[in-house]
Amino acid sequence: MPSAASESPAKQTQPPGTAFYTKRTVRRWLRLFVFYSSVTILTGAVSLLFADLLWRGGWTNISTIILILFIILFALISIGCMHGIFGFLLRVLGDSNSITALGNYQDQSIEGVSVAIVFPTYNEGVARVMEGLRTTYVSLEQTGQIQGFDFFILSDSTDPAKWVEEEQRWCEIVRELDALGRIYYRRRISNEGKKSGNIRDFLSTWGRRYRYFIVFDADSVMRGETVVDLVKLMEKHPQVGLIQSVPALVNAESLFGRMQQFANRLYGPIFIAGLNFWSQGFGNYWGHNAIIRTDPFMQFCDLPHLPGRKPFGGQILSHDFVEAALLLKENWQVWMAYDLEGSYEEIPQDIISNAQRDRRWCQGNLQHGLVLFGRGLRGISRIHFLMGIFGYLASPLWLLFLVAFNWALWNLKSSDLSPIIVRGITTPWLKLSGKQHAFLIFIICMCVLFVPKILALIDLAFDRERRKMFGGLRCATVSAVIETIFSSLHAPLQMLWHSKFVATILFGIGVNWGPQKRSADGIPWSEAFRQHWAHTVIGIGWGFAVWKLDPATFWWFLPVLLGMLLSIPLSVLTSRTSLGSRARALGLFLTPEETSPPSELDTLRVRMALLEKTGPPAAPNAIIAEAVLDPYVNAIHVSLLREKQLNPEYRDALVKLGVGRPEVRELGEKLLSKGPEALTSQEKMLILSDAEIVPWLHRQAWIRPSKALAVWWQAAIRKYAR
Amino acid sequence: MDLSLESALSAAGVGGEPSGNIAGRPLDEWNAAYAKVESYFHALRIRNKVLLGRLVIHVLKRAMRRAPQEPQLSATELAAEEMDLVVTEWFGQVLQEATMGANHMLSTRGRLALLLADMPGKWQEQFLHPPPWPEEFIKAMREAYLRAGPDFQLAKMAPRPLDLGPMATLSNLSMVPFRKMILGWLLLMLLFVAAFVLTHNSEQNHHLWTAFMTWVRNLLH
Numbered sequence: 007m008p009s010a011a012s013e014s015p016a017k018q019t020q021p022p023g024t025a026f027y028t029k030r031t032v033r034r035w036l037r038l039f040v041f042y043s044s045v046t047i048l049t050g051a052v053s054l055l056f057a058d059l060l061w062r063g064g065w066t067n068i069s070t071i072i073l074i075l076f077i078i079l080f081a082l083i084s085i086g087c088m089h090g091i092f093g094f095l096l097r098v099l100g101d102s103n104s105i106t107a108l109g110n111y112q113d114q115s116i117e118g119v120s121v122a123i124v125f126p127t128y129n130e131g132v133a134r135v136m137e138g139l140r141t142t143y144v145s146l147e148q149t150g151q152i153q154g155f156d157f158f159i160l161s162d163s164t165d166p167a168k169w170v171e172e173e174q175r176w177c178e179i180v181r182e183l184d185a186l187g188r189i190y191y192r193r194r195i196s197n198e199g200k201k202s203g204n205i206r207d208f209l210s211t212w213g214r215r216y217r218y219f220i221v222f223d224a225d226s227v228m229r230g231e232t233v234v235d236l237v238k239l240m241e242k243h244p245q246v247g248l249i250q251s252v253p254a255l256v257n258a259e260s261l262f263g264r265m266q267q268f269a270n271r272l273y274g275p276i277f278i279a280g281l282n283f284w285s286q287g288f289g290n291y292w293g294h295n296a297i298i299r300t301d302p303f304m305q306f307c308d309l310p311h312l313p314g315r316k317p318f319g320g321q322i323l324s325h326d327f328v329e330a331a332l333l334l335k336e337n338w339q340v341w342m343a344y345d346l347e348g349s350y351e352e353i354p355q356d357i358i359s360n361a362q363r364d365r366r367w368c369q370g371n372l373q374h375g376l377v378l379f380g381r382g383l384r385g386i387s388r389i390h391f392l393m394g395i396f397g398y399l400a401s402p403l404w405l406l407f408l409v410a411f412n413w414a415l416w417n418l419k420s421s422d423l424s425p426i427i428v429r430g431i432t433t434p435w436l437k438l439s440g441k442q443h444a445f446l447i448f449i450i451c452m453c454v455l456f457v458p459k460i461l462a463l464i465d466l467a468f469d470r471e472r473r474k475m476f477g478g479l480r481c482a483t484v485s486a487v488i489e490t491i492f493s494s495l496h497a498p499l500q501m502l503w504h505s506k507f508v509a510t511i512l513f514g515i516g517v518n519w520g521p522q523k524r525s526a527d528g529i530p531w532s533e534a535f536r537q538h539w540a541h542t543v544i545g546i547g548w549g550f551a552v553w554k555l556d557p558a559t560f561w562w563f564l565p566v567l568l569g570m571l572l573s574i575p576l577s578v579l580t581s582r583t584s585l586g587s588r589a590r591a592l593g594l595f596l597t598p599e600e601t602s603p604p605s606e607l608d609t610l611r612v613r614m615a616l617l618e619k620t621g622p623p624a625a626p627n628a629i630i631a632e633a634v635l636d637p638y639v640n641a642i643h644v645s646l647l648r649e650k651q652l653n654p655e656y657r658d659a660l661v662k663l664g665v666g667r668p669e670v671r672e673l674g675e676k677l678l679s680k681g682p683e684a685l686t687s688q689e690k691m692l693i694l695s696d697a698e699i700v701p702w703l704h705r706q707a708w709i710r711p712s713k714a715l716a717v718w719w720q721a722a723i724r725k726y727a728r
Numbered sequence: 729m730d731l732s733l734e735s736a737l738s739a740a741g742v743g744g745e746p747s748g749n750i751a752g753r754p755l756d757e758w759n760a761a762y763a764k765v766e767s768y769f770h771a772l773r774i775r776n777k778v779l780l781g782r783l784v785i786h787v788l789k790r791a792m793r794r795a796p797q798e799p800q801l802s803a804t805e806l807a808a809e810e811m812d813l814v815v816t817e818w819f820g821q822v823l824q825e826a827t828m829g830a831n832h833m834l835s836t837r838g839r840l841a842l843l844l845a846d847m848p849g850k851w852q853e854q855f856l857h858p859p860p861w862p863e864e865f866i867k868a869m870r871e872a873y874l875r876a877g878p879d880f881q882l883a884k885m886a887p888r889p890l891d892l893g894p895m896a897t898l899s900n901l902s903m904v905p906f907r908k909m910i911l912g913w914l915l916l917m918l919l920f921v922a923a924f925v926l927t928h929n930s931e932q933n934h935h936l937w938t939a940f941m942t943w944v945r946n947l948l949h
Contacts, residue, residue, distance in 0.1 A: 156878065177874070181844070190877040206885055214881040310887040313896065332888075379893035420939030637772050641839035644832075645874045653880060701832035708768055709808040712760075726767040 021245040021302070021338045034286050038386070041284040044088050049081040052450055056080075059443050060414075068414045075407040082400050083454050085393070090273070090458020093280030097465055101279060103286060105343040111235070111242040119154045121237055121297075122216040126204045128162040128197065130224035132171045133617050135159070136179050138227045141610045143183060145230035155233075156216070157189040162197035162204045166690040167626035169193060170633040170643060177642045191646065195659035195695070201293070202309055202325035209304050211653065216300050223294035225352040226253065229606050232348030236297040239343070247303065247338030248330060250289060250296040251349035252278050256599045256607055260355040260528055261589060262580035265489045267353065268595035272476065272486065273462045278344040287339035288386040293326035295349045299338070303329070306336045312376050317369055317511045324370025327394060328377055331387035350599070350607065356529050356581035357496065358537050361503045368398045368507040401504030408566065416555050448562075459486055475598035485595045495576055498569035502541055528581030531574070538573040545570025627682040630690060631722040633700070634677075640704040647697035665696045674699045678706055681718030751795035753803040761807035762788060768811055772839075773848035774855065783856055787811045818856050822869050844872035 056076050060069040101107060123142065127135050139157060146152050159176055163169050176191040183189070194207055205221065213219070218240055220233060228251070236249055255270040282289065307329040309322045322328050330340045343349075354360040371394040377383070378391050438446065466473050466482055476482040509515075549567045553560045569576070579585060589595055599607055624632075632639045650656045664670065673689050674696075682690060693699055712720050748755050765784045774780045790813075791806040798806065812835075819838030820827035827834060842848075845868035847855055854865050 158877070177843070181846070186844075187875055187878075190875065192876050210883055210885050211880050212877060213885075214883050215878060304883065304885050306888065308885040308887040310890050312890075313892070376892055376895045377890065379895050381891040381893050416940070416943075420943065635771065637768075637839045638843040641836045641843065642874065644836045645840050646876050649874075649876045654882075698832070701836050705812060705832070705835070708764075709805070709812055711802055711805050723764070723767055726771045727763055 021247065021336075034288070037286065038284045041088060041092060044091075045081060045084045048084045048087070048454070049077060052080055052447065052454075053077045055443075055450075056447055059440070059447060062440050062443065063414070063418055066414070066417065068410055068417060072407065072410045072414060075403055075410060078396075078403055079400065079407060080451070080454070082396055083451070086277070087454040087457055089277045089280030090461050091280070092283045093276035093278065094458075094461040094465055096279045096283060097276060098468065101282075101345075103282070104279070104345045105239065105341070106345050108239075111238040114238040114242045116151060116154060116234065116237045116241055119218070119237060119241060120216045121155050121233075122158055122208075122212065122219040122300075123155055123222065123233070124158045124160050124205065124208055124219055125222045125224070125226075126160045126162065126201050127172070127224050128201070128204075129165045129168050130163075132168060132175050134614065135172075135224045136175045137610055137613050137617070138222070138225065139189070140179055140183065140613070141227050141606045142222070142230070142233070143185065143189065144609070145228075145606045146233055147183075147230070149230040149234050151230075151234050152188075154237075155188075157185075158208060158212075159189070159191045160204050160208050161191065161193035162200070163193065164197060164687075164691070165626070166687060166694050167624075167629040169691075169694065170629045170639065171624075173642050173646060174629075174632070174639050177638075192650075193646075195650075195656055195663060199321060200323075202322070202329075206308060209300065210655075213300050213304050218297050219300055219303075220297045221294050223351055226295050227256075227350045227606060227610060228295065229348030229604060232346060235346060235348075236343065239341075240297055240299060243339075243341075245339050246287070246341055247299045247333040247336075248291055248296055249341045249343050250291050250330075251343045251346055253295045253349045253351040254347075254597075254599060255353045256350045256597075257352050257611065258355065259583040259586050260581050261585040262357060262360070263353055263355045264586045264589060264595040265485075265492055265580070266360075267597055268485055269489050269493070270353075271597040271599070272466065272482065273459060275344070276458060276462050276465055278342065282342050282344050285342065285386060285390075287341060288334055288384060289330070289340045289342040290390045291326040291330035291340060293324075295351060302333060302336060302338050306332045306338075312373070314376075315514075317514055318373050318376050322370075322377070323373055324367065324394070327371075327374060327387075327390055331377070331380075331383050331390070334384045334387055335382050348604065348606075355583075357499065357577045358529060358533070358581075361500075364398075364500075364504065365507050368504065369511050371395055371398055372508065372511055398504050398508055401501045402508050404501050405505045408563075412552065412555070415559055419556055456490065459490060462486075472598070475596075475601045477593040477596035477601060481593040481596060488594065492576075492580070494565055495569040495572060498545075498566045499538075499541055499573055499576075502544065502570070527583055529578050531578055534574045534577040538577055541570045541573040545573070627718075628722075630682045630694075631719075633694060634703045634707050635722060635726065637704070640700060643694070644697055644701050647695065647700065651697065660695060663695055664692055666698070670696045670699050671702075674703055674706075677703065678710065678715055678719065681716035683718070684716075751792040751803075752799060753795060757803035758788065758792075758807075761791065761803040764804050765807050765811050768808075772842065772855070774852060775848065776852050779852060779855075786856070787814055790814065814856060821859065822861065822866065824870070840874055841869040841872035844874065845869045 053073070053076060057073050060073060063069075096104075125135060125139055136159075139159065143152075143157060146155060159172065161169065161172050163172060172193070173191060176189070180186050180189050192208075192211075194204060197203065199206060209219075218237060220228075220236065222228070232251065236251065239249055240246060252274070254274075255267040258264045258267040309325055309328060309332075311321055312319050314320075333340055354363055374391040374394055378388055378395075436443070436446075463479070463483055463486055466476060467479055473479055473482070476485075545567050549560065549563070549571070552563050552567075590600065603611075633643050634640060651660065660666075670692055673685065673693050677685055677690075677693060685693070693703070707715065707719060707723070712723075715723075750758050762784055765787045766780065769780055769783055774783065787810050788807055790810040791803065794806055794810065795801075795803070801809075816835050816838070817827050819825070819834050819841075823834070823838060823841065825834050825837075842855070845851060845865065851862075851865050851868075854861050
């Protein structure tokens, strides 16, 4: 039963021991200075070399544009390269600031600490969400520390069938794990504020009960020990407001998924170690697989709506970065537990799904442009925002760079001037011809791009245990080479896609993906053609134009053009699970979670395979039929509806929705007499939200003579006869 | 529970009926009624065939007794209503709650209790069985309660205003009326500026422009 409401405003929360990081400020600034100075020196030196190359051809307006674009783009890849170099050095020399090096938290008691583990879900695959929860629950139970933990499935699902299925599976899991009063389910009446609104609703209702909460994604899994470690770390370090674990990508089956997974596991550690070098206690939040101190989060992280209209105004979409920035603003630390193993998530299985996810993230990251200059935010938060923004802006800038380069080339070709009119003035001592000069810059760019990958392989070579988990150094090297070729082909596609996303977002235009068709083995050719024909046409057109302009330059452009020209087969073939399996059999793209999977992932995989074997998921209307006809499913649904009415906010929302009005009974009659297909999804939601109508429907469906029911119901009832 | 249909049939005056009729309804109707009741018990996961048959007959017997008084109802309707009554009355007895007609609250609570007490797995033989019931079963049924969440501890979260700095001014631009039109005009102006720069800034640019037009013409031809 609900307890008395506590409405008093929270006391101003201050992190204890703020002196902890004040003492370390100098060192932090030194790290930041060293890191970004390295980036600046590298960018400056190579840009000078590039400017000199442009000077050789005679300086025009377009040269200025090309140089500016080059500086921005090179700075971005330099940051990546420096992350790799610094991360590599830290891993080789040892990082005293890594989580495992702290070591002092292991003996920390967490007795009496209350923690909520929340799974926000929105029309996701119900079985996968529940199995992820089950895996984490069982693993946590095995640590013997489950007493302080409560699990919450926070549903925002708007699909009536998903709603009923979630309730059904929740009840099953609760019964199977004997976890009544330990695993909870709540569905919001409206999904206002999306994911951040969902979390806010949870905190407003139950937040005060828990000292910490851990946010999971629909496809997250965490080992019990990792969860306990995170809680211990928070207990040991009271100045920390949030600890973000670094989830390893797992469970990929397609070739694309396995390559991404491999790259994440091989290169990820050195990149994240490099990121942690300069961010230290001023890290970032990625929205899931993170533990959060409830009190300061509730006090400081309720996000305001941004002024103006969409796409920039309104609700903050990528809330995680902003929430971390707000915690940092209020002197709480945000840590990255980059070397804490046992945190996992899944990835899209094909290029198209990956792009669809990027579209959502792109809008959220661009929106950060509005918050970038927010008063009071820490400089380091602004760097995190900028990196997110340029993660997407880099694509149109690269496209612009290539177009400008083509323009300049055409300019040169169509003029009667000599292609090399002056010698380089800043690099005369190099004594390079124009072609050699260009080649040198190209080689430097390639090095900057590939050095982190090479360093990751060297890092692997030093670690025998890890090497074995990647299938040996030879397999890992071959895999890294293939992955590099693939990412070179994939990059131009991402450039076109991201450029389109940025443009459509800026002009407030939506992207219509259409319903994605995916067969058991991956993307069918027709679907790939639908999504990639424009890329292919651009590739052909651009290639033709460059060939006509200068056949020698065409070969330089070929890697970029190839990605576009091959987009359709690339998309189809890399989405294939059969090719993913074949690569695995050949020892390619192996990851530690594949070669020696933790028991949690093994269990999850087996259970998901078993669920798949039981047959395809029921049709949406079949699940509605269950909610009405099945005595147990109906009872679960009605009980949860009744409990919902105990929350005053939900009660008001239900009234606003129209629950209790005579029209709902009329809709119920329509449902019985004409079947669910006669109703819209919203009408079904309204019926399913009414705690009086749902049990009435159950009784009527069983009591009424067949002729008073739609043929659809007669068939549904017959399914119960065996 | 009386398993025999004979008492019901005699009470319903079967003896004076035309052949093929029971309690004033054709045999086919009772067959359909049997199927409906059996389906409902299937839905309740009553797997034991003997028990299932016994329960269905118990319900049909009650329906046949009622049949002569309500000739307007079909056998299926009668049986379904009786099935509902039998189950709800039994829930009332087990859960010690008063039953009054169609009690949705009691029916829902009872069905939920059956599920949470694991009637289909552990207590099938107790279903619709008259008292006394095993203590453990009664306890499991009466204590069954599905909680979606712990006790509420309501709190108000309030967003703090965020001073966007110079961006606040910029975001106000989105409130400017006809902003899309103005943006279009600005882009057009920019295009003119670009055309001017390309055609006037240097001889090379001028040459470039004419060469570009020639190239386009060549491509088209």
